[in-house]
Amino acid sequence: MMSADGDYADAADELTSDLHSPLIVQQLIVVEQKLNNADGAEKARARLKYLRTPTAEWYVVTKKSEEASQTAAN
Numbered sequence: 001m002m003s004a005d006g007d008y009a010d011a012a013d014e015l016t017s018d019l020h021s022p023l024i025v026q027q028l029i030v031v032e033q034k035l036n037n038a039d040g041a042e043k044a045r046a047r048l049k050y051l052r053t054p055t056a057e058w059y060v061v062t063k064k065s066e067e068a069s070q071t072a073a074n
Helices: 008-015 022-034 038-050 056-073
Strands: none
Touching: 008 022, 022 038, 022 056
16 A cells, blocks of 8 residues: 555555565565665565465465566567
């Protein structure tokens, strides 16, 4: 909600409270990019890369990341 309202700083604070959910980490990456915090976005990407959970959310996020990487490479 905060991200949608443009309150990215508060959104980042709230999102960091649950870094076990791949969907939340994915949103954190977006918020950090909006804040022009390249270091924070890169840390969140690394967290997502090594976050392994046998959930549907993890599958959706990783597939979406793979598709984006393939599209960027072409």
